[in-house]
Amino acid sequence: xxxxxxxxxxxxxxxxxxxxxxxxxxxxxxxxxxxxxxxxxxxxxxxxxxxxxxxxxxxxxxxxxxxxxxxxxxxxxxxxxxxxxxxxxxxxxxxxxxxxxxxxxxxxxxxxxxxxxxxxxxxxxxxxxxxxxxxxxxxxxxxxxxxxxxxxxxxxxxxxxxxxxxxxxxxxxxxxxxxxxxxxxxxxxxxxxxxxxxxxxxxx
Numbered sequence: 001x002x003x004x005x006x007x008x009x010x011x012x013x014x015x016x017x018x019x020x021x022x023x024x025x026x027x028x029x030x031x032x033x034x035x036x037x038x039x040x041x042x043x044x045x046x047x048x049x050x051x052x053x054x055x056x057x058x059x060x061x062x063x064x065x066x067x068x069x070x071x072x073x074x075x076x077x078x079x080x081x082x083x084x085x086x087x088x089x090x091x092x093x094x095x096x097x098x099x100x101x102x103x104x105x106x107x108x109x110x111x112x113x114x115x116x117x118x119x120x121x122x123x124x125x126x127x128x129x130x131x132x133x134x135x136x137x138x139x140x141x142x143x144x145x146x147x148x149x150x151x152x153x154x155x156x157x158x159x160x161x162x163x164x165x166x167x168x169x170x171x172x173x174x175x176x177x178x179x180x181x182x183x184x185x186x187x188x189x190x191x192x193x194x195x196x197x198x199x200x201x202x203x204x
């Protein structure tokens with residue numbers, strides 16, 4: 001059974017006070033999700049925890065799923081900022097150090113709140129509200145990074161194809177470490193194996 005598309009927010013907050021209201025609503029939802037579960041997320045409860053009126057909630061979000069979509073979008077933007085910052089900080093780094101820094105940063109960002117990430121994945125359909133996939137959002141940045149290190153790659157590699165594979169490897173493996181890593185596998189070892197797999201592909 002297909003899910004209906006998520007409606008976008010009704011208004012985009014422009015002024016500081018409006019942005020603060022939206023942030024308060026989103027933070028209230030996070031608190032409710034963690035303390036009481038998904039079923040407890042109602043407009044009345046959100047308004048109560050956020051300290052705003054029910055009208056303020058509906059002013060920005062048509063329904064509960066739109067709020068989950070906004071939380072998911074905020075998460076995507078945080079991950080994109082992490083990647084951008086890491087690429088800038090390692091602009092002159094060799095390939096192995098860059099890949100290691102990216103894997104570290106992405107996994108650490110997801111590990112900060114894996115419970116919320118799981119809840120959002122269960123509530124928000126993939127790429128709802130027109131959001132792009134990880135591979136689509138980061139393709140250009142990764143293409144530039146690999147182009148600058150073409151001498152470290154196997155000669156004759158098609159960079160577009162390589163970026164397609166690498167971005168999907170990073171997304172899948174990093175999510176797997178955060179959500180499914182067995183207790184007997186230390187986090188540092190899991191990160192090292194991901195880096196080894198990506199470098200093996202790029203240099204093969």
